[in-house]
Amino acid sequence: MKWEGNRESDNVEDRRGSGGGGGFGIGGRSIGIGTIVLALIGWGVFGINPLTTIGVLSGGGGAPTTQQGPAPAPPANDRQAKFVSTVLADTEDVWSNIFAQGGGRYQPPKLVLFSGAVGTACGTGQSAMGPFYCPGDQKVYLDMSFFQTLSRELGAPGEFAQAYVIAHEVGHHVQNLLGISGKVDGMRGRVSQREQNALSVRLELQADCFAGVWANHANQARHILENGDIESAVNAAQRIGDDALQRQSSGTVVPDSFTHGSSAQRVRWFTQGIQSGSVKACDTFSAQRL
Template sequence: MRWEGQRESENVEDRRSGGGGGGGFGIGGRGIGIGTIVVALIGWGVFGINPLTTIGVLSGGGGQPVQQQGPAHAPPANDKNAAFVSTVLASTEDVWSQIFQQAGQRYPAPKLVLYRGATPTACGTGQSAMGPFYCPGDQKVYLDMDFFDTMTRQLGAPGEFARAYVVAHEVGHHVQNLEGITGKVDAMRGRISAAQQNALSVRLELQADCYAGIWANKSQQAKQWLDAGDIESAINAAQQIGDDTLQKRSQGYAVPDSFTHGSSAQRVRWFTQGFKTGSVQACDTFNAQGL
């Protein structure tokens, strides 16, 4: 992926105390092993709604006030990983601004917050173990970049474009929030069964995968910045974080009624759908007869 030298977004907020990269994958608290608990939490929260929003603070309602972090600042200029996500975020801004403009609308871009360990959000306290997530209450994407190491070392999903897919998926949730889709799904909570709510969550997540595919399509048209194997790395990431794959990895078997993000095959299908068509209309998972 030939991203260096491209525009970087100004909508990146660096809350990391030390500024630069860092190794390891924290779980918020102390002394908790990075075993099945991480896989279970990833299966619940990665690439989509984090556990906090799932339990009822999705649209900021009932969420905790955002604690003051001090003045927000941009990542240091010599931080290559931060430059990468800033460049990907800038590309999502370009793509979705154009799509919204074509529909006669303005696209208010989200902020992307880089943090370590834990951080306050409008959806409660975000923690690294949740994986990357989007909070509708403050319209920010939260990312502990140590998760990229977890993708490579534990989930078998290496590659820069796999990481770009992570960012694009979370931005997809922002688009859903702007469209009012997230609020409609949240409004159903408590009115339908847990299995039905999970099914709605799956459709929400698969649509965000499809929106990530749209971004891949449009950004490639504009920049021609993908190398051979880049799309395959994103597809592999989608396979590795399917609910069935994660559940089998953590407990040895899958429970379809408990899926909240979709199976590996479904996630691959909808990312591919977005990439092949570049069409928002083609990403209507809510009216699709089959997923």
């Protein structure tokens, strides 16, 4: 992936080493790390908000935590942080243009780098949860050690696979700005668990498609893709499908419990986005076939 020398975003906060502190509570009761791993490794790694996913599993909602003051930007000599900042800047450029073409104005999210735990408007985030987006403060949260997990444990190496992760979470921010995630959250308490899972799958697949839309526009404007990059992202999508993760963790696949989509579905919708470059082509909620 060609990214060095491109613009870096000013919307990156470095909270590594600051310590998130506190326990993780949902609905007034504690949720152990085993539940977090089950929810996010067993049923999917990426999510619009893993705190919401766990809240659904436990029947409660996460209480907001006290937000910290402004955090510094990452050190200038931190190459991995420069990569994250550059990818974020690229999503800002792409989505600003797309929103402007539709007569709107894009409000970019902040991206928070953390280690261990971090306070968010959605509750206390943990590294074991993987990257996530919090609509309450419109921030993407990332412990960059996840990139090692993605490569070594999940078998999805490559910088463009990492960029796909970031673009997926930014896709959730786009959904939030468009009011899509709010409508889905508003329906959760009125439908069955099975229907909640099905809504989550459509939300996640749309974020995959939005990640593909970003890649399409970024490559047209800045020629960021190199040989093997698309295959790297497709491999990542395959590795984090619900069926693949369930098969890896328990040996049993339970489709009704899917919250992110199967490997084939995640690949299909990312591919749909990168081939079409169209937001309209990412309407997973009207699609009869996922």
